[in-house]
Each structure stands twice: as structure tokens, then as C-alpha cells.
Amino acid sequence: MIIDHLDEPLPGSSLRPTPPGHAYTDPSIFASEQAEIFEKMWNCVLRADALPSVGHWKTVRIGREEVIVVRTRKAGVQAYFNVCAHRGMRVCTAAKGRSRTLQCGYHAWTYALEGDLVAAPNLTSMPDVDRQQYGLRRVQVREWLGYVWVCLAEEPPDFDEAVLGEVRTRFGEIESIDNYGIESLRCGKTKTYDVAANWKLIIENFMECYHCATIHPELTEVIPEFADGLASQRKNGEVHGSNFGQDVHGFTVDGSASGFGELPSIAPGQDRRYYAITVKPQVFINTVPDHVIIHRMFPVSESRTTVVCDWLFLPEVVAKAEADELDLTKSVELFHRVNRQDFEACELTQPSMSSKAYAGGGALVPSEHHIEEFHAWWYQTLGLRRDADAEDSAAAPPAPAPAA
Ligand SMILES: [Fe+2]
Known part of the structure; x- marks a missing residue:
């Protein structure tokens, strides 16, 4: 789901290329990802x-x-x-x-x-x-x-730069995520999903909302602007939140329930908005006024990924839920459905990654063009190059190949 898109239309073709299918199926590429990404980053x-x-x-x-x-x-x-x-x-x-x-x-x-x-x-x-x-x-x-x-790296990347920096770039000022006080929230629910898809498909899905109108009826009911496929707009390098619909009472499964009040220090502009960011390589942070949803991904193989999703609430809210004095179900159910819808889409995509019909890769529409930034990072981190970048094969479909 979600995330930012570029404000400016890109010149040239409406469609931009994705990596080829085998980027999502090749065990040797997956081994490189484990070595160069997951074993070197936070x-x-x-x-x-x-x-x-x-x-x-x-x-x-x-x-x-x-x-x-x-x-x-x-x-x-x-x-x-x-x-x-x-x-x-x-x-x-x-x-x-x-x-x-x-x-x-x-x-x-x-x-x-x-x-x-x-x-x-x-x-x-x-x-x-x-x-x-x-x-x-x-x-x-x-x-x-x-x-x-x-x-795991002997010399880890600077945490402030690599992790906080990513959040600063995407979320805006670091204070704006601090407003949610995530460190002092408590986990009201955790769900673990065994997803039969490559981890990159899950990130790419999270980074765009072109699919929201098709597969997320409950989410677009609460946040109508997602139905346009453009979400969490990025302006001046910052992700701005997506507004709740006018008649929506809270980020709950049908919008009719109000949730559990606001987290105490969120800013006025955050009181009816959803924000989402990706912290590469394996974290998604979603914030709404009364709770925070955090995904952690653990790639298992080139075609399997474990995703653990936490729903975090104020400690007193979780305590009341544990005492059966309130029910978290309507809040949890909304993103649980989003998760299942997204992961099913990824699972129905994964088998096609080894199809001859997708050997040269697919396409990104303008509202997905920012996913190219993720792909560019991926090519660079693995020391791969796109064939399209090579002088002698400018018209060829992109394919990972060892850097010269
Ligand atoms: Fe989605």
C-alpha cells in the first residue's frame, strides 16, 4: 500500500521499467540481497x-x-x-x-x-x-x-544517518514521528503473516496506492483520496498525511468507530491523517491519530517472506483491552484486511516472476514512478546495473548483471 509519489510528472514515457522477473526468483540474487542488504543494514x-x-x-x-x-x-x-x-x-x-x-x-x-x-x-x-x-x-x-x-556488520552504518535519516527524509521533521511517542506505546495485537512472495514485491506494493481502489475497499472508505491512487503526497521531500473522509470517525474497519482518542502529543495537523513510510530494508511505519501500525519483514527465501505486524496503542488502552473493558478488534481488523489483501496480491504476482511473459520485467505508471528510486537503490546496493543504463544496449530491457 501507500506512500509518497513525486509531485512533478516525469518527462518521457508514461511507463517506466521494473527489474526483470528473475530479480524476484533467482536464488543467487537472493543470496546477494541477504549478504549486501540484510546482513549489512540495521x-x-x-x-x-x-x-x-x-x-x-x-x-x-x-x-x-x-x-x-x-x-x-x-x-x-x-x-x-x-x-x-x-x-x-x-x-x-x-x-x-x-x-x-x-x-x-x-x-x-x-x-x-x-x-x-x-x-x-x-x-x-x-x-x-x-x-x-x-x-x-x-x-x-x-x-x-x-x-x-x-x-550484523562489523562496522554498521551510522544509525542516526541510516535509519533516522530515512525517517527524516520521508516523514518530514523527526519531531513529527516523535509526536506519536511510539517508544512508550504498547503492543495490543501482533499478527504474523507467512507470505509466499519475494520481499521486494511486498515493499513495492507498500510504496504505491495505484492498487488501493481495486483491492482495498475498507481502506478507501476511510481514506477516500486513496481511491485516486495517489497517497501520502510528498512535498519538499516530506510525506504529508492522507486525510480521513468527512464522515469517518476513526481509523477503524468501517470508519464508524472513533478509535481510542488521540495520542497525547500529536500535532493538530496529524489529528485526522494517515502517514506511511518505508524504512529500508524491512520496516513499514503507519501512523493514525490513536495508534501506530509497524511491519517488520524477514525474508526467508527468494519466494517467501515472514511479515510481523504490530498494532501499538497507549498502555492504558491495552490494559483495558486485556481487562475486557474495551475491544481493539475494529482498529486491528482494518489493517489486517489491508495486509491480507496486499499479501494475496503479492502471492498472485510471485509465480509470474518466473514466466517467460515477464522475463523482461513490467511497467510502472506515473503514480508508481517513485518506486524507481527503490529499484535504483537496489541495483546500486547489489552492485548490479540495468541493461538500459549500458551504452550499447539502451533499448534492452533492464536485467541485473554484475557491474563491470
Ligand atoms: Fe495495499
Whole structure:
């Protein structure tokens, strides 16, 4: 769904090319994406309050690696490769747990929550073993918006520049996302979607609203301007919100329910608007006056992506919902339907990516032209080039090829 479009019509053809079909099906391209994108950039992996107290841990997949994220005694939330320094066995073999230490089940090498090796059979007879060096290998961690973000790169991109900068560019002033106080909201509902589609199809779908009139009847009822296919307009480099319809009471499944009041510090201009941004490579942030919806994507293969969607509300709203004093269903149901509609469209697109009919790729209409920015970033990050950019094949369809 959604997002920004260029204000100025582009010169030349109405239609601009997409990458070819095999960009979405080739396992070697997917391996490059894992190595060059997901293993080098900041990934938003879990809500920090999912690790409520010391010793709580979860395992997450990032790129081709598995990572333990744990709340430590002394150092807040930390993350490590889930690889024993001794012989390499997975240290944590479940999706989540709570323990005083992290112990490998193979030879009982035991690590402090802070990562150092603290015990192992006969370790005292090996005084030369450096307990830091043979600790768990650390992964870079940041917390922002109440989420734990990790980066596997030894020298991660500057978080402020890479993540906050992306939000600044897309959302406008950083203060405008701060208005929602996302870090202090609580998760009222989480849904996990196993989507049989390449992760790029999901991003491209999120970046345009050309499809909104066709597949999102409930969403266009609440935000009528989405039916025009142009949404969350970008002016002066900033995304401006999309207005609720006149008779709409709130961002709920039929617009008849008002939601749960406004988040306390949103600006007057944000009180009846929807904003959406993509934080590359795997996060979508959607804000409405009374709640925030955040998607995290975890590519599994070239044709499969796990998407985890959180609905975040004020803590008192979630507490009342837990006490059965109010019902979040009408708020959650709206974007759940949008998700299912979007993911079904992506799943019906994925098989065609290997069709002869799509070998040369497809087309972007003017309201989708901004998706070319995503494609340009993708080509550049993978060190690929479009054939269309090559001097000797200007008329050829674009195809990833190793950079010369
Ligand atoms: Fe959509």
C-alpha cells in the first residue's frame, strides 16, 4: 500500500521499467540481497518489551544468520550470533526463553548474559583461555521507537544517518514521528503473516496506492483520496498525511468507530491523517491519530517472506483491552484486511516472476514512478546495473548483471 509519489510528472514515457522477473526468483540474487542488504543494514527485530526482564531472550533470523537477543543484567539489551565459540552448535535452540546464563547444550560451554565465557567443563585447567575472546560474538544493537534494532556488520552504518535519516527524509521533521511517542506505546495485537512472495514485491506494493481502489475497499472508505491512487503526497521531500473522509470517525474497519482518542502529543495537523513510510530494508511505519501500525519483514527465501505486524496503542488502552473493558478488534481488523489483501496480491504476482511473459520485467505508471528510486537503490546496493543504463544496449530491457 501507500506512500509518497513525486509531485512533478516525469518527462518521457508514461511507463517506466521494473527489474526483470528473475530479480524476484533467482536464488543467487537472493543470496546477494541477504549478504549486501540484510546482513549489512540495521534490522528492526523485536519490541524491546518482549524481553521484559533480565535473562529473557529471543532468537531471530537476520539474513542467513541466527541471532540471540537478550536482556542482560549490566548492559541492557544485547545481541549475539547464536553460535557456540567452542564447536559451533546453536546455543539457544528455542525461539525464546529465560535463563541466568546462556549454555550450549553440546559441551556445556556457558556464557554470561553479557556474552563472556564463564564456565565450561575443565575450564579452570585451561587458564590461558581468554573468556572474552571465546565469548559469544557480539552483534551491534540500538533501541528506537521501543524496538530493538540490530546490525550484523562489523562496522554498521551510522544509525542516526541510516535509519533516522530515512525517517527524516520521508516523514518530514523527526519531531513529527516523535509526536506519536511510539517508544512508550504498547503492543495490543501482533499478527504474523507467512507470505509466499519475494520481499521486494511486498515493499513495492507498500510504496504505491495505484492498487488501493481495486483491492482495498475498507481502506478507501476511510481514506477516500486513496481511491485516486495517489497517497501520502510528498512535498519538499516530506510525506504529508492522507486525510480521513468527512464522515469517518476513526481509523477503524468501517470508519464508524472513533478509535481510542488521540495520542497525547500529536500535532493538530496529524489529528485526522494517515502517514506511511518505508524504512529500508524491512520496516513499514503507519501512523493514525490513536495508534501506530509497524511491519517488520524477514525474508526467508527468494519466494517467501515472514511479515510481523504490530498494532501499538497507549498502555492504558491495552490494559483495558486485556481487562475486557474495551475491544481493539475494529482498529486491528482494518489493517489486517489491508495486509491480507496486499499479501494475496503479492502471492498472485510471485509465480509470474518466473514466466517467460515477464522475463523482461513490467511497467510502472506515473503514480508508481517513485518506486524507481527503490529499484535504483537496489541495483546500486547489489552492485548490479540495468541493461538500459549500458551504452550499447539502451533499448534492452533492464536485467541485473554484475557491474563491470
Ligand atoms: Fe495495499
